[in-house]
Amino acid sequence: RLKYWVYTGSKLHIDNPVTFNEKLQWLKLYGRRPIDTILADKIAVKEYISKTIGSEYVIPLLGVWNSFDDIEFDKLPNQFVLKTSHDSGGVVVCKDKSKLDIASVKTKLSKTLKKNYFTYSRETAYKEIPRKIFAEAYMEDSKTKELRDYKFFCFNGKVHFFKVDFGRFVQHRANYYDVSCKLLNFGEKICPPDYNANIEIPESICQMITLAEKLSYNIPFVRIDFYYIDGRIFFGEFTFSPAGGMGLFTDGKIDAQLGTLITLPNIQ
Numbered sequence: 001r002l003k004y005w006v007y008t009g010s011k012l013h014i015d016n017p018v019t020f021n022e023k024l025q026w027l028k029l030y031g032r033r034p035i036d037t038i039l040a041d042k043i044a045v046k047e048y049i050s051k052t053i054g055s056e057y058v059i060p061l062l063g064v065w066n067s068f069d070d071i072e073f074d075k076l077p078n079q080f081v082l083k084t085s086h087d088s089g090g091v092v093v094c095k096d097k098s099k100l101d102i103a104s105v106k107t108k109l110s111k112t113l114k115k116n117y118f119t120y121s122r123e124t125a126y127k128e129i130p131r132k133i134f135a136e137a138y139m140e141d142s143k144t145k146e147l148r149d150y151k152f153f154c155f156n157g158k159v160h161f162f163k164v165d166f167g168r169f170v171q172h173r174a175n176y177y178d179v180s181c182k183l184l185n186f187g188e189k190i191c192p193p194d195y196n197a198n199i200e201i202p203e204s205i206c207q208m209i210t211l212a213e214k215l216s217y218n219i220p221f222v223r224i225d226f227y228y229i230d231g232r233i234f235f236g237e238f239t240f241s242p243a244g245g246m247g248l249f250t251d252g253k254i255d256a257q258l259g260t261l262i263t264l265p266n267i268q
Helices: 002-008 020-030 035-040 044-052 102-113 117-121 205-215 254-259
Strands: 061-065 080-084 092-094 133-137 149-155 158-166 173-178 222-229 232-239
Touching: 002 020, 020 254, 035 044, 035 232, 044 205, 044 232, 080 102, 092 102, 149 205, 149 232, 158 205, 205 222, 205 232
Parallel strands: none
Antiparallel strands: 061 133, 080 092, 080 133, 149 158, 149 222, 158 173, 222 232
């Protein structure tokens, strides 16, 4: 309750949640299922995705290690990405292995391995994830020259809107669109929209929506991310509590409006 007030400036009505963020807090405490740990585990989820929608949507895995010192850099390609199984944002992108600062990478990933999102914001899906470091194939779209992802907000198996993140390593922005690809007039304060940006929505957006709805079936709320790389779709991640359920929108009314889309399960 205290952290919610500090981050949002609002009182948390956990016993009678109404807004989007309040309902995410309720779901964190009462609405999670054992399978959510697998879905939030960035390594284990790869097998789940392969079985559910197909291995062609999985970014190739290059290696898994229990600690940084176990990483066999000589066996990795010149370009790769390092992540941890339980974290969000602790990513190391290597475009040229010969220029990689091993010491700084070790410091970053070793610190990331110690993080526990359950302790930080009670995101129960992360509590029991085995902490490991893994490497994925480096991905970049040849046209946009970046890894642009499409994030679908799914409510009980139905996509209501999606957002596109861009300029992540320059000036991070994110625009929101409805399922007809119409630009919506709201966004997030942390990465505000750029209504003048010329974002080309790929033709495969309908396929992404179909996949997102299949993966989100019977889940009160989940955000499902996909990457679009040179004409191919790749799964990104399941996110049950964007911004830990404490994110602020550019329009204060949106939080309450989106709250009406979440139907909480009948749990005593």
